[in-house]
Amino acid sequence: MAEETTGQGGPEMMRKASGRKVMPVAELIGFELAEVGDGRSLVTLETGGHHTNPMGTLHGGILCDIADAAMGIAFHSTLSPGESFTTVELKINFFRPVWKAQLRAEGKVVRRGKTVGYVECEVSDENGRAIAKASSTCLVLRGAEAKGR
16 A cells, blocks of 8 residues: 655655555556665566556556656655655657566656756566656645646
């Protein structure tokens, strides 16, 4: 089950969560948080038949979900107490199809400003082959804007 994160500093809460599912979508899709800290994160997923599209390959939305989670967790690790954030833009490029694989989504904060941040994620398989690359723009929320998020 997910932990409440509202109003908590990012790094400590996420470090405690490392190695387990930390949000409801992780339970739904089956990904896990393997590492987190200092503007970085690693999310892993073992793909299966329940992740496929009608052509039998991994659905692109699943790749987008694990990349979004890795980027969001990485960005969350940079927040101060009382801050939250929201994603305002997300882009992903798909490089190769996946049937069955152990995927690694590595999120990294590239630029963290006072209000806006830019995050990237590389998704690779167990052989180190590039599967997809994503980027995201995040908006830091404070005070009333962060309440309930």
